[in-house]
Amino acid sequence: MKKLVFLFSALFLFSCSSEEGDKPSGGEGGNGNMGVNRTAFLNAVVDVHAIPDYERFAMQLQVLKTDVKSFSDTPTQETLNKARATWLKTYEVYQSVAAYNFGLAEETAYRSYMNGYPTDIEEIKGNIDNESFTVESLGNSDLINSQGLPAIDYIINGLDDSDAIIIDKFNEDAKYGKHLGFLVDRMISFTDRILNDWKGDYKKEFTSNTSETKSGSFNLFVDRYINFYEKIIRTGKIGRPAGELSKPKRPQQIEALFSPENSRDLAIVAIKDAERIYLGNSEDEASLSAILLERDRVDLDLKIKSEFKAAIESVESLNANLNIQAETDADTMLATRAVLHALVVTMKTDLITELGIELLTFDSDGD
Amino acid sequence: MKKLSLLLASTLMLGFVACDDDDNDTSGNNKSNPVEEQGADIAYETPATYTFERDGQSTVKFSGQTLRLNQGAEILKDLTDVESGTLEAIKTKYEEGQDFSNAELVSSSHIRQKVAESISYFKDELDEVVSIDRDPVVEFFDDLIVEQAALFLDGSYADKDAVPTAKAGEAGILGKRLVNKEAIEYNQYWNKGLIGAFTLDQVINDYLTLATRNKADKRADNDGGVITQKNKDKGVVYTEIEHWWDEAYGYVFGVDRDADKFLYKYIQRVENQGFDGLEASIETAFRKGRAAITAGNYVDAREQADFLRAELSKVIAIRAVYYLQKGKQSIAAGAFDDGTAPHDLSEGIGFVYSLQFTHNPKTSAPYYTKGKVQEFIDELESGTGFWKYKNESERAKLDEMSEEIAKEFDFTVAEAAPSSN
Numbered sequence: 001m002k003k004l005v006f007l008f009s010a011l012f013l014f015s016c017s018s019e020e021g022d023k024p025s026g027g028e029g030g031n032g033n034m035g036v037n038r039t040a041f042l043n044a045v046v047d048v049h050a051i052p053d054y055e056r057f058a059m060q061l062q063v064l065k066t067d068v069k070s071f072s073d074t075p076t077q078e079t080l081n082k083a084r085a086t087w088l089k090t091y092e093v094y095q096s097v098a099a100y101n102f103g104l105a106e107e108t109a110y111r112s113y114m115n116g117y118p119t120d121i122e123e124i125k126g127n128i129d130n131e132s133f134t135v136e137s138l139g140n141s142d143l144i145n146s147q148g149l150p151a152i153d154y155i156i157n158g159l160d161d162s163d164a165i166i167i168d169k170f171n172e173d174a175k176y177g178k179h180l181g182f183l184v185d186r187m188i189s190f191t192d193r194i195l196n197d198w199k200g201d202y203k204k205e206f207t208s209n210t211s212e213t214k215s216g217s218f219n220l221f222v223d224r225y226i227n228f229y230e231k232i233i234r235t236g237k238i239g240r241p242a243g244e245l246s247k248p249k250r251p252q253q254i255e256a257l258f259s260p261e262n263s264r265d266l267a268i269v270a271i272k273d274a275e276r277i278y279l280g281n282s283e284d285e286a287s288l289s290a291i292l293l294e295r296d297r298v299d300l301d302l303k304i305k306s307e308f309k310a311a312i313e314s315v316e317s318l319n320a321n322l323n324i325q326a327e328t329d330a331d332t333m334l335a336t337r338a339v340l341h342a343l344v345v346t347m348k349t350d351l352i353t354e355l356g357i358e359l360l361t362f363d364s365d366g367d
Numbered sequence: 368m369k370k371l372s373l374l375l376a377s378t379l380m381l382g383f384v385a386c387d388d389d390d391n392d393t394s395g396n397n398k399s400n401p402v403e404e405q406g407a408d409i410a411y412e413t414p415a416t417y418t419f420e421r422d423g424q425s426t427v428k429f430s431g432q433t434l435r436l437n438q439g440a441e442i443l444k445d446l447t448d449v450e451s452g453t454l455e456a457i458k459t460k461y462e463e464g465q466d467f468s469n470a471e472l473v474s475s476s477h478i479r480q481k482v483a484e485s486i487s488y489f490k491d492e493l494d495e496v497v498s499i500d501r502d503p504v505v506e507f508f509d510d511l512i513v514e515q516a517a518l519f520l521d522g523s524y525a526d527k528d529a530v531p532t533a534k535a536g537e538a539g540i541l542g543k544r545l546v547n548k549e550a551i552e553y554n555q556y557w558n559k560g561l562i563g564a565f566t567l568d569q570v571i572n573d574y575l576t577l578a579t580r581n582k583a584d585k586r587a588d589n590d591g592g593v594i595t596q597k598n599k600d601k602g603v604v605y606t607e608i609e610h611w612w613d614e615a616y617g618y619v620f621g622v623d624r625d626a627d628k629f630l631y632k633y634i635q636r637v638e639n640q641g642f643d644g645l646e647a648s649i650e651t652a653f654r655k656g657r658a659a660i661t662a663g664n665y666v667d668a669r670e671q672a673d674f675l676r677a678e679l680s681k682v683i684a685i686r687a688v689y690y691l692q693k694g695k696q697s698i699a700a701g702a703f704d705d706g707t708a709p710h711d712l713s714e715g716i717g718f719v720y721s722l723q724f725t726h727n728p729k730t731s732a733p734y735y736t737k738g739k740v741q742e743f744i745d746e747l748e749s750g751t752g753f754w755k756y757k758n759e760s761e762r763a764k765l766d767e768m769s770e771e772i773a774k775e776f777d778f779t780v781a782e783a784a785p786s787s788n
Contacts, residue, residue: 034639040625279543283447283554284628296693296785298700298707305542305705 549752
């Protein structure tokens with residue numbers, strides 16, 4: 001049908017021998033498919049989501065730096081509590097940037113450095129004791145499992161069961177505070193690098209690639225978004241600890257292992273972030289939801305919204321401590337995993353068909 | 368197949384508009400006063416783009432239109448900014464043109480002064496505003512801001528997540544949509560209502576009227592390429608009539624196609640919902656009319672103006688029907704509590720409000736009287752407002768309304784409605 005229009009416009013273009021080469025102003029653009037305005041969508045991804053989320057995370061890391069330093073300089077129960085609360089807030093804000101695993105973040109494995117878990121306790125201890133250790137040492141990919149938010153979790157929550165002893169350790173030896181500072185500084189410089197890339201060249205590269213093909217940014221974003229929900233949220237936060245796909249359960253492989261009472265809420269925050277990207281933040285954002293509605297797919301939009309709601313409610317029904325949940329009742333957690341998986345299936349079938357998306361990442365876990 | 372023939376027809380029409388200069392008869396023209404018209408025999412060329420020059424200097428300028436459209440976009444964001452929006456901040460922007468976060472938008476010029484102030488509908492023979500007509504419209508939009516602020520922007524809620532879920536008779540949030548007790552989004556009502564009361568009214572009832580009405584002195588200046596002293600002082604080289612036409616153009620095409628929140632956005636939407644060729648025909652008519660004006664062919668300029676009046680009015684009518692139908696479909700699909708249907712119907716009620724600013728070139732009056740529009744709105748707002756349409760029997764009213772709107776134009780409800788699944 002589209003070809004036909006082209007044919008006719010071309011016909012008229014040539015038959016108009018008079019003054020007008022009739023070219024509508026701005027007739028080209030991202031409206032190739034009904035309701036899919038790639039330019040508007042990609043701009044919203046950058047301006048409404050990625051950059052503001054990275055900025056929020058970067059700002060939160062500065063707060064973390066301040067509060068961690070206060071604790072290191074003056075280790076008391078009060079400063080420890082403050083550092084912990086800020087760390088948790090930072091972990092929550094981090095969930096939002098985890099969705100943007102492309103561009104420089106993907107090339108540099110940013111996500112693995114920020115939130116690789118389970119963290120390697122022995123390696124962290126070695127790093128703390130290593131007197132020649134500097135912040136640059138954390139750039140070594142061998143140390144990818146001993147840094148980021150999980151490593152900080154270990155140091156402020158997991159050095160000992162007793163807060164008093166953790167505080168004593170910091171009082172007695174400056175190496176703990178010093179290493180904690182390295183960990184935070186490393187996250188700050190790494191995040192700033194990604195943020196600056198977004199604000200600089202990458203924004204243009206990303207938003208200008210409006211191709212309808214699988215190499216276009218729209219296809220890339222949707223692919224990574226689905227992958228984020230599937231691998232990072234469904235499997236990483238719920239399925240793996242519970243033992244999905246008949247694998248052995250791994251209750252230790254949760255976020256915030258050393259303050260596990262936070263693990264469920266981090267998963268909820270992550271799902272809500274994914275939902276926010278789907279719905280769109282701003283009033284008339286060209287979000288995936290808006291695109292479906294514009295394409296008269298209120299049915300599919302409603303299905304996805306309902307499945308997000310069900311996912312959140314199901315995770316909310318779990319024990320706040322996912323380690324305990326997985327240890328004591330993995331079946332309930334597997335049932336939650338199934339609820340999350342329903343949305344994966346919807347996105348990997350209905351959504352990509354509707355939007356003409358080609359999945360870029362193939363997996364072998366039997367979906 | 369039906370779609371195909373429609374497509375062919377509009378493609379043919381596009382060719383017609385683009386190729387035929389001498390006998391353009393695509394609109395229902397008001398030719399009742401042929402004696403007044405001048406320059407019918409003057410030949411001219413229409414450029415391929417909206418570019419016009421005098422002595423090597425561009426004569427096209429519509430920065431004021433671009434400014435106000437961008438001001439509107441920022442105010443729209445504020446209207447749903449539960450975290451930091453305030454009544455005072457919005458009023459300062461809307462009523463004074465001050466304190467925009469984008470400093471380039473700060474100006475003594477502001478949107479409120481341009482609401483319902485067109486020469487055709489809101490001014491008398493002396494070009495003085497008739498308050499009794501204009502004031503209710505201005506107050507209507509003022510009130511929407513005040514109501515929205517009272518519900519959501521008075522600091523009661525830290526953010527959107529803190530807003531309680533709305534129920535019939537209770538304002539709140541549905542999905543991500545902030546709604547009043549009738550499930551109406553005031554911000555949408557404001558935005559879509561202003562498409563009629565502000566942009567459409569400015570374009571088809573004010574600037575196109577100014578540019579085409581027969582004032583001997585203005586036409587003499589235009590024919591002679593006379594630049595007023597005021598404009599010379601500003602360093603611009605357009606005639607007054609040329610500039611009026613450009614200001615009409617600017618209210619449609621003054622910001623990027625993706626950035627526009629008013630008329631242009633919905634011209635594109637209508638184009639994409641199956642009215643192929645509409646956007647190009649509107650752009651072409653602006654271009655031809657401007658070329659005609661510069662040449663002094665006021666007959667052709669009038670014809671293009673009338674074509675634009677009819678087509679831009681039709682855009683509003685199509686979109687009104689589209690959203691009423693979409694709202695109906697969304698409710699039938701169960702998508703009310705997630706905010707989808709209330710959002711559709713809120714856009715719909717805004718476009719319905721805008722119908723009173725349409726302009727039928729055959730009658731020089733709106734296609735729908737104010738009274739008729741008020742009847743539609745009363746129906747939409749009656750009882751529990753949009754909530755009542757959860758009841759299937761009530762939804763027949765949406766169809767009746769759609770039919771009444773569509774019958775004024777050459778499209779059917781089915782053509783304007785979203786394709787249902």
